[in-house]
Amino acid sequence: MEEAESSHKGFLSKVVSRFKCLIVGAPARCRPEDVSFKKLMLISGVTEIFRRYFVMNMFDGALAALGVVLGMWISGVIDPKTVVRTVLGAGFAMFFSGSLGAYLTEKAERERKLRELEESMFQDMRGSLFERSSRFAVLLVSLVDGISPLLACALIATPFLVSGALNLSFTFAASIAIGVGIATLGALGVFLGKVSRGSLIGYPLFMILAGLASAIVIVLLGAQI
Numbered sequence: 001m002e003e004a005e006s007s008h009k010g011f012l013s014k015v016v017s018r019f020k021c022l023i024v025g026a027p028a029r030c031r032p033e034d035v036s037f038k039k040l041m042l043i044s045g046v047t048e049i050f051r052r053y054f055v056m057n058m059f060d061g062a063l064a065a066l067g068v069v070l071g072m073w074i075s076g077v078i079d080p081k082t083v084v085r086t087v088l089g090a091g092f093a094m095f096f097s098g099s100l101g102a103y104l105t106e107k108a109e110r111e112r113k114l115r116e117l118e119e120s121m122f123q124d125m126r127g128s129l130f131e132r133s134s135r136f137a138v139l140l141v142s143l144v145d146g147i148s149p150l151l152a153c154a155l156i157a158t159p160f161l162v163s164g165a166l167n168l169s170f171t172f173a174a175s176i177a178i179g180v181g182i183a184t185l186g187a188l189g190v191f192l193g194k195v196s197r198g199s200l201i202g203y204p205l206f207m208i209l210a211g212l213a214s215a216i217v218i219v220l221l222g223a224q225i
Contacts, residue, residue: 049106049137051195053145055188057098059207061149062188063214064090065156066181069174070218078170080160087160091153099146106141110134156181178215185211 065087072083114134159168159176168176189204196203 049141050144053102053141054148055192057094057145058148058152059185059188059210061091061094061152062156062181062184063211064094064149065153066178066211066215067218069156069177069181070215073170073174074218080163080170080173083174084157084160087153087157091150091157094149094153095146098149099142102145103138103142106138110138152181152184155184182208182211 068087068090069083072086077083111134114131156177159173159180162168163170163173185207186204189207190200192207193200193203
């Protein structure tokens, strides 16, 4: 009986100690090297934000790159290097604006939550696992926010990058780039369908139609100017 009570108390002590380690932070028992990437993701709750920012900004990057390709094609610009510079320039602009904007916004939100938790617990949270996971979330979100549109632009610019080496005509390279853009939008739609556990047809179709609608608007504007 006494052994059972002792075992029960030992278990409760471990649970309480672990809770303090996760929330408050005990340097001797919760060293940074003991914290896994998965645990930081779990504590920071960054997974949902990661998904939203990735899809949203990659969608923006794909539409922007498609707009540049179609606009130049309609305007009579048939220099692949000009298209690559313009598309990647737009991608890097979105990278810096997205990553810096997300960093400042997420940092402010995480610091507010940290201050609120400190006030409610009457505890200094500096150095705690919660505080470290918040810093981790800020960095991860800002990187994803910046890299996702740049990745979309790089994918769509690739046919023009290799057009010289493969001796591709501008029209053929532009057609491949548009196909890559539409495929990227469709892949994002499939990803959203899996995340929502909904239709794997509806989301990709909506994404592709949005891209085509943007392309039609660009074509009409180019025809009028």
